[in-house]
Amino acid sequence: MSDDHHPIPPSPIERRVVALEELLTERGYVPEGFIEAFNRGYENDIGPMNGAKVVARAWSDPEYKKRLLEDGTRAIAEFGFGGPEGHYMVVVENTPQVHNVVVCTLCSCYPWPVLGLPPRWYKDAPYRARMVREPRALLKEMGCDLADDVDIRVWDSSAEARYLVLPERPNGTDGLSEEELTALVTRDSMIGVARL
Amino acid sequence: MSLELDIDGPASPPRSNGELVFDAPWQARVFGLTAAVVETRFGGDREPFRQQLIAAIAADPQRPYWDSWVAALEQLVERDL
Numbered sequence: 001m002s003d004d005h006h007p008i009p010p011s012p013i014e015r016r017v018v019a020l021e022e023l024l025t026e027r028g029y030v031p032e033g034f035i036e037a038f039n040r041g042y043e044n045d046i047g048p049m050n051g052a053k054v055v056a057r058a059w060s061d062p063e064y065k066k067r068l069l070e071d072g073t074r075a076i077a078e079f080g081f082g083g084p085e086g087h088y089m090v091v092v093e094n095t096p097q098v099h100n101v102v103v104c105t106l107c108s109c110y111p112w113p114v115l116g117l118p119p120r121w122y123k124d125a126p127y128r129a130r131m132v133r134e135p136r137a138l139l140k141e142m143g144c145d146l147a148d149d150v151d152i153r154v155w156d157s158s159a160e161a162r163y164l165v166l167p168e169r170p171n172g173t174d175g176l177s178e179e180e181l182t183a184l185v186t187r188d189s190m191i192g193v194a195r196l
Numbered sequence: 197m198s199l200e201l202d203i204d205g206p207a208s209p210p211r212s213n214g215e216l217v218f219d220a221p222w223q224a225r226v227f228g229l230t231a232a233v234v235e236t237r238f239g240g241d242r243e244p245f246r247q248q249l250i251a252a253i254a255a256d257p258q259r260p261y262w263d264s265w266v267a268a269l270e271q272l273v274e275r276d277l
Contacts (some may be wrong), residue, residue, distance in 0.1 A: 012264060013222060013262075013263060014220075014222045016266055016270070017266060020226065020229060020266070020269055020270065021225065021229050023273065024229060024232070024233060027276070029232060029233050029237050030229065030232045030233075030236070031236065034231070034232045035225065035228030035229055035231070035232060035234075036219045038231045038232070106250050106253075107250045108249075124261065133270055136227065146208070162271075
């Protein structure tokens with residue numbers, strides 16, 4: 001039976017993607033191997049580790065932290081991180097009294113060069129709407145329970161500005177090297193939906 | 197909503213940081229495909245696609261994200277390619 005080769009028929013959306021790829025390839029817009037190489041790059045080379053390095057340096061080097069908060073794009077470029085989706089970066093600092101969190105209310109603007117691909121929930125309509133309307137309740141649901149006297153600042157990412165949260169350095173990490181600190185920094189803490 | 201947040205919320209292990217967050221291979225495929233078009237047709241300018249994506253999401257806010265993405269790319273092809 002010829003059916004044996006295709007036990008699960010492609011879904012309508014899969015067929016649409018295949019049709020798009022065929023059409024665009026035929027018109028010469030898809031260099032051979034481009035898609036595979038692009039996706040591999042995001043998976044391996046560009047990801048939240050970049051952001052973690054930036055944060056760890058800011059914790060370790062007060063001068064770097066000053067530069068980072070003054071001009072995020074330039075300070076991040078010192079690492080060689082930048083490019084599309086990261087051309088205007090603003091770094092916002094968490095303190096005991098202020099918690100910052102990032103959302104994109106229009107679509108899913110996200111600082112890809114420092115955080116990689118956006119997580120699934122970042123792109124969901126409920127996250128985008130509720131983080132503006134009721135950030136404290138939503139953060140609590142996500143496991144980030146803030147005291148009532150902590151001021152929450154919600155930053156709306158756009159094509160003009162992408163935000164990166166500088167989390168507070170955890171207690172008891174005084175003796176750690178920059179490299180060791182890097183391993184402590186999570187993606188969620190740099191979006192602002194978690195504390196460290 | 198809580199289901200989606202739980203799958204990938206702060207409860208996920210820190211070392212899953214770098215994970216690609218596609219639910220199905222076609223999503224990664226259309227993502228890379230869009231990157232190719234942005235590069236070869238628009239010289240790296242993502243704005244035309246981004247506008248289509250914003251419009252596609254606004255047209256049907258409850259539609260899953262990557263479905264809107266596909267619709268946006270279809271619109272872009274129809275308009276500009």
